[in-house]
Amino acid sequence: MRTPLAWLVCLAAMAGMLLVQQKIDNRSRRRIAEDRAYVLLTAMEADRHVTSKIIKPALWEEFGKETFVVEAMSSSFGARNVFNRIREQYPDYHFKHSCFDPRNRRNLADAAELEVLNVFLQHTELEEWSGVQVIQDEERWVVAKPIFHKTRCAGCHGNPSDAPQDILETYGSEYAFGRKDGDLIGALLVSVPLQTATGHAPSPWIPQALGASLIVFPFLFALRAGRYTPTP
Numbered sequence: 326m327r328t329p330l331a332w333l334v335c336l337a338a339m340a341g342m343l344l345v346q347q348k349i350d351n352r353s354r355r356r357i358a359e360d361r362a363y364v365l366l367t368a369m370e371a372d373r374h375v376t377s378k379i380i381k382p383a384l385w386e387e388f389g390k391e392t393f394v395v396e397a398m399s400s401s402f403g404a405r406n407v408f409n410r411i412r413e414q415y416p417d418y419h420f421k422h423s424c425f426d427p428r429n430r431r432n433l434a435d436a437a438e439l440e441v442l443n444v445f446l447q448h449t450e451l452e453e454w455s456g457v458q459v460i461q462d463e464e465r466w467v468v469a470k471p472i473f474h475k476t477r478c479a480g481c482h483g484n485p486s487d488a489p490q491d492i493l494e495t496y497g498s499e500y501a502f503g504r505k506d507g508d509l510i511g512a513l514l515v516s517v518p519l520q521t522a523t524g525h526a527p528s529p530w531i532p533q534a535l536g537a538s539l540i541v542f543p544f545l546f547a548l549r550a551g552r553y554t555p556t557p
């Protein structure tokens with residue numbers, strides 16, 4: 326085989342190796358980010374469950390159903406504050422009860438979150454959405470689950486006159502009332518950056534390329550020396 330052709334084959338082998346490596350890198354970045362996002366979402370759902378299914382009923386039994394202490398009885402308040410502690414360790418993770426018309430305005434959906442909420446509006450059968458969003462020039466893996474209004478929510482999100490006095494005093498009666506069964510309120514949403522999934526480590530492309538040439542070179546020399554003749 327002539328030398329220029331040998332170099333071309335060698336370069337093609339290196340480029341092929343790099344492409345394969347890049348594909349593997351991308352896939353594993355996604356998988357790691359996806360795993361992290363699900364762990365965060367599961368932890369936040371578990372926290373919501375503890376507040377609404379264990380703490381709130383226990384307090385109602387003790388002090389009566391008209392009692393409402395937001396710090397102990399609101400699952401969204403609890404989960405937000407738990408996540409604030411998590412974020413001290415993981416500042417680029419994100420969790421939110423992202424809503425169209427929230428009672429607590431911190432939960433108002435931003436532009437990127439609205440895109441996800443609109444998917445749920447258009448596909449009411451979806452129980453979950455996950456995928457990549459580019460947010461402020463950063464690729465992030467997003468997982469979201471829709472939140473719908475149910476009959477049991479009406480005491481605090483239906484008619485303001487039915488709501489506990491404490492809620493009206495703290496939040497007023499302007500937001501998050503007047504809902505009907507099945508209304509899409511928003512979504513429980515988490516996201517993590519794709520970059521940190523590999524800790525910003527550059528792909529080891531130099532060793533890969535050298536490896537490729539180490540495999541290809543002896544083969545080419547063998548061809549040139551005529552010691553090896555490929556059978557058709």
Ligand code: HEC
Nearest residue numbers: 399401402422424427428429432472473474477478481501
């Ligand atoms: C006992 C009163 C009460 C009940 C019942 C209740 N909520 Fe809420 N909800 C609140 C309060 C208070 C807040 C604001 C907490 C905060 O500051 O984060 C809130 C906040 C939320 C939020 C966060 C967004 C926002 O508006 O700030 C969502 C989502 C939500 N509620 C959905 C529901 C759903 C769905 C149900 C029924 C399954 C429900 N709530 C039942 C009192 C209640």
